[in-house]
């Protein structure tokens with residue numbers, strides 16, 4: 433059982449004429465086995481939240497805390513965050529020339545667990561996870577992210593999550609690059625990880641389409657760098673029907 437707690441998080445970026453505050457006091461708690469969706473209009477700071485927790489150097493945390501079971505996540509090196517049980521899928525994963533998917537997964541698993549996985553079970557686990565995600569076995573021998581299509585990148589991301597078995601996964605879901613089949617396969621992977629290993633998921637949604645396949649337990653509406661409203665999955669349905677207009681005009685008033 434793990435708890436990720438974000439308390440009064442303020443984050444800025446450097447801009448030409450100084451700094452710009454993007455996150456303006458975010459409060460959020462995600463526990464094992466829960467799925468939380470963050471929804472909000474373009475530019476409201478959703479990706480910034482993911483990047484900040486991931487420790488992206490462009491984003492400066494000016495105040496507030498992020499803890500995992502009471503441990504200070506922001507003080508951890510990036511690899512320590514993964515070892516502590518956080519999975520942070522990046523919106524634009526980097527290419528790793530010369531490193532195959534298969535080697536990458538095994539190295540990542542070894543780093544996260546502190547010991548190499550047993551070869552026999554590992555090979556079986558990878559094969560099973562790839563089958564579940566309907567991935568061609570040849571994919572395992574390709575170099576990480578080299579020439580991957582949008583759908584392949586997403587499947588690879590979910591494959592990592594299923595194999596690394598984090599406590600809390602933060603997924604920045606640009607489902608724009610996914611066709612309906614890929615969207616379904618990726619969503620099934622997220623639902624499976626939640627059911628089989630009790631992963632807590634913080635799903636950052638840029639489009640509501642993915643929420644037809646993943647039912648969030650909690651929905652948080654992000655407006656201008658903070659949470660403006662919270663509710664259950666019915667809130668996602670309402671937002672899909674009504675949009676964000678009333679929040680945005682309330683924030684401006």
Ligand SMILES: Nc1ncnc2c1ncn2[C@@H]1O[C@H](COP(=O)(O)OP(=O)(O)OP(=O)(O)O)[C@@H](O)[C@H]1O
Pocket residue numbers: 445446447452454472473474475476477478479480481490638
């Ligand atoms: N490195 C940066 N330099 C300058 N401004 C930035 C930087 N990163 C983010 N911003 C600004 O911060 C705001 C929030 O951006 P962010 O990408 O977090 O929003 P988002 O809610 O994920 O948007 P979308 O749904 O459009 O992807 C935007 O106005 C964006 O232009």
